[in-house]
Amino acid sequence: MKLNTLFLGLCGASALAFAAHAETITIATVNNGDMVRMQKLTDDFTAKNPDIQLEWVTLEENVLRERVTTDIATKGGQYDVVTIGNYEVPIWAKQQWLLPLDKLGADYDVDDILPSIRGGISLDGKLYAAPFYGESAMIMYRKDLMEKAGLTMPEKPTWEFIADAARKMTDRAADINGICLRGKAGWGENMALLTAMSNSFGASWFDEKWQPQFDQPEWKNTLQFYVDLMKDAGPQGASSNGFNENLTLFGQGKCGMWIDATVAASKLSDPKESSVSDKIGFAIFPDTGNGNHGNWLWSWNLAVPASSQKGEAAQKFVSWATSKGYTELVASKEGWVSAPPGTRTSLYNSEDYKKAAAFAGPTLAAMDAADITKPSVKPVPYTGGQFVAIPEFQGLGTTVGQLFSAALAGQSSVDDALAGAQTAAVREMTRAGYIK
Template sequence: MMKQLGITLGALVVALSTGPAMAETKLTIATVNNNDMIVMQKLSKTFEAAHPDIKLNWVTLEENVLRQRLTTDIATHGGQYDVMTIGLFEAPLWGKQDWLVPFTNVPADYKLDDVLQSVRDGLSVNGKLYALPFYAESQMTFYRKDLFEKAGLTMPDQPTWAQIGDFAKAINDPTHGVYGVCLRGKPGWGENMGQISPVVNSYGGRWFDMDWKAQLDKPAWKDALTTYVTLLKDYGPPGAAANGYNETLALFASGKCGMWVDATVSAGFLTNPKESKVADKVGYAHPPVGKFDKGNHYLWAWALAVPTSSKAPEAAKSFVYWATSPEYIALVAKENGWASVPPGTRKSTYDNKAYLDAAPFAPLTLATIETANMHDSTQEKVPYTGISFVGIPEFQNIGTAVGQTFSAVIAGQKTIDQGLAEAQATTERAIRQAGYPKP
C-alpha cells in the first residue's frame, strides 16, 4: 500500500513541477516564393518564441501554383491553410463570398491608420478589411547607370516605350552577356499579363467595353503586344518566354539586364550588395508610357488573410498582425538593413529618415503606388476595376489562357496577329460562357 502510495505521490510531484501541458496550435501558412516572404519565414522564429503554444508550418510555392491551390482550397472550404498569401485581386472577391475572416477590432498597437489608405481600400469590401498588407508595390523602370553613362545616354524621369527601345538597342551587348532589356514572358494572369496589361492601357486599350465585349482585336492591343514582343525578340535574354518575376529579378541582379520594367518591391533586393552584383549601379525611373500615362502602372499588394475554414482563426490572426506590424518592419531593418524592409504599406516607413537615407527609390515607389488608380486606368470606360487585371472571378482563367498564348508569341511559335486572334476568341468564349453581361 505504501509502495503504491509512493508511486502515486511521486507522479503527482512530477506533474506539479512541470505545470500544465500547453495545447499546441499548428498554423499552416501558404505563401509565395518571393524574397520578402522567404525573409518572413526566416524571421518567424521570433513570433514562435513569443508564442510557444503556436507552431508554424510553411508551404512556399511558385506564384502560379500558389494561386491555383489557394483558389481550389478556399472555394471548396478545404481548410488546408490557416494563413493565405493573396492580393488585391482575391481579397475583395473572396471577402464578398464570406470566404475570409474580416479584420475587425484591430488592436490599437497595430496602428491601422498608419497603413496607406489606397492599399486598405483595395483589400476591403463594403468597409470590411479582409486581409492585411505584407508589402505593396507598383512598377518602375530599373536601369544600369554605368551602361547608360558608357553609351552617353540619359534616362528621363518619365520614359516612353519608344525610348526604352532606343536605349535597349544602344546598350544591348549579348556577346558579353548583357541584354538591352528584360521583361516577363512566363504565362500567368499575374506573370506576363500583369506586365502586359498596363502597356495595353498606356496605348489606349482595354480588356472589355461597357457591354463586356472583348477588345483584344483592337489596334491598341496590337501596338502594345508588338512593343513588348519586339523588345524581347531583339534585345531580350534567350528563353524570355519562360522568365517570370523571380527569373527576371535574378537576371538583373546578376548583371545581365540593361533595363527592367517590373515591381517596385524589387528595388530593395537590387540595392543589397549581398544579393545583387549591380547594387551600386541601379537607377530608377517611372514606368514607361505608350501614348498615354493613365493606367501605365499597376497597384498590387501581397497580403495575408485568414480563410473561414481555418481551425485556429484567432491564432492565425495573431500571426498576421505580427507579420504586417511596424515591429516586424523594424525587425527586418535590424536583421537586413532598412533598404530591405517590406515597402509600400505604412506611412511611418516613408516618414522614417533612416529608411529614406537607405532607400533612394522610396519616393518613386510611394509616388507610383499613390497614383495607381484601379477605378480609372483606361482611356475609354470599362465595366471592371483593376489595372493589371480585371476584377472578376473568371479573369484567373482568362488571363492565364491569354498569357499562355502570348508566351508562345514571345517564343516565336505564333505571330502577333495569330496570338491576338486566338486571345480574342478565348476571351470572348469565356466571358460568354460566364454569362456576361450579367442581369
C-alpha cells in the same frame, strides 16, 4: 539532488505537455524574397506566442494561386493563413470566403496603412486582409550602361525611348540584355506586365459593354512592340522568365533595364543580393504620350480563410507579420533597405528608411501615380490596373497569358495569339453572362 531531479523532470514533462497542446496554424505563401525572410524571422513570433506553432507551405506564384483558390472555394480548410493579392480579397470577401480581421490587436494601427492599399483589401469598411508589402511598377535601369549608350533617362520616358535604349544597351558578347521583361505565362506573371503595358498603349481588355478588345489595333501595337523588343534586346528563353528569374538576371548584371514591381528595388539595392547595387537608377513606368503610366497597384496580403478552425491564432500571426513592429524587426536584422515596402505611411516618414533606400521616393511616387479606378485611357466597366477585377479573370488571364507567351517563344504569330485571345475572351464572357 533527488528533489531537483524530480523538479526538472516535472518541468520537462510540463513543457512536453504544453507543446503537445500548442495550436498549429498552416500558412500558405509565395516563394519570393520578402516572404522567405518572414519565415526566417518567425522565432520572434513563436517566442511571444509559445502556444502557437507554425507550419509553412511555400510555393511558386502560379502554383500557390491554384492551390489556395481550390482550397478556399471548396472550403477545404487546409490553410489557416493564405497569401493573396488585392485582386482576390474583395472578390473572396463578397463570397464570404474570408474572415474579417477584427482581432489584430489594439496597437496594430490600421490607420497607418496607406489609403490606396487599405481600400483594395476592404469591403464595406471592414478589413479582410492585411498587407505584407505593396508595390506599383517602375523602370529599374543600369545608370552606367545608359551613360555608355550616350543616353539620359527622361523624367517621363516613353516606350519609344525605352525600345531605343534597350537596343543600344544590348551587348550579346558580354551577355548583357538591353531589357528583361516577364514572359512566363500566368494572369499574375506575364499578363500583369502586358495588361499594364497595354493600358499605357491605350488598349483595354473590354469595352463598356464587356466586348473583348484583342482584335483592336491598340492590342496589336502592344503585343507586336513587346515581341519585337524582346527578340532584339531580351534574354534567351524569355518566355520562361517571371519575376524571380528576371530579378536574378538583373542582380547578376545581365539586364540593362527591367520594368517590373517596385518591390524588387530593395533586393537589387542590397550588395549582398546584387552585383550592381551601386549602379541602379529608377524611373516611372513608360507611356506612349497619352499620360497613362501603366496603372499598377498590387499588394501581397495575409488573409484568414473562413474555413479555418483556428481564426484567432491565425489573426495573431497576421497581426505580427504586418505590424510596424515587424518592420522594425526586419530593419534591426537585415537593415532598413530590406523593410517591407509600400504598406505603411510611417515607413515613408522614417528618415532612417529614406536615407537607406534610394528607391523609397520613386516607389511612393509610382504608387501615388496609379489609379486603378481608371486603368485604361478608354472608358471601361472594370477596375484593376494590371488585372481586371472580375472572378473570371484568373482563368481567362492565364489562358491569354499562355497564348502571348507562345508568341514570344516564336511558337505562334502575334496575329494568331491575338485571335486566340479574342476567341477565348468572347467564349468566357458569353458563358459568364457578361455578353448577352
